[in-house]
Amino acid sequence: MKPYLLCPTYSSDGIMKNGTTRRGKQNYKCRDCGRQFVEDLQWKPIDPDRKTMIDYLLLEKIPLAGIARVVN
Numbered sequence: 001m002k003p004y005l006l007c008p009t010y011s012s013d014g015i016m017k018n019g020t021t022r023r024g025k026q027n028y029k030c031r032d033c034g035r036q037f038v039e040d041l042q043w044k045p046i047d048p049d050r051k052t053m054i055d056y057l058l059l060e061k062i063p064l065a066g067i068a069r070v071v072n
Helices: 048-059 064-071
Strands: 015-020 026-030 036-038
Touching: 048 064
Parallel strands: none
Antiparallel strands: 015 026, 026 036
């Protein structure tokens, strides 16, 4: 049985399959707003606290490679 999907933007249930992504995941498209999305995202968004810390470190002229080593 297929899981029940909703559009992430408008929570509409008018969803249709729209091919696959480059990585082989099923791509869906909302019939109401036209947004394309996948069911399970691979990337995780950066939380706002970590993002503000990175911005402050960039303002201190610390190189991006150094920030990436420390913050991960």
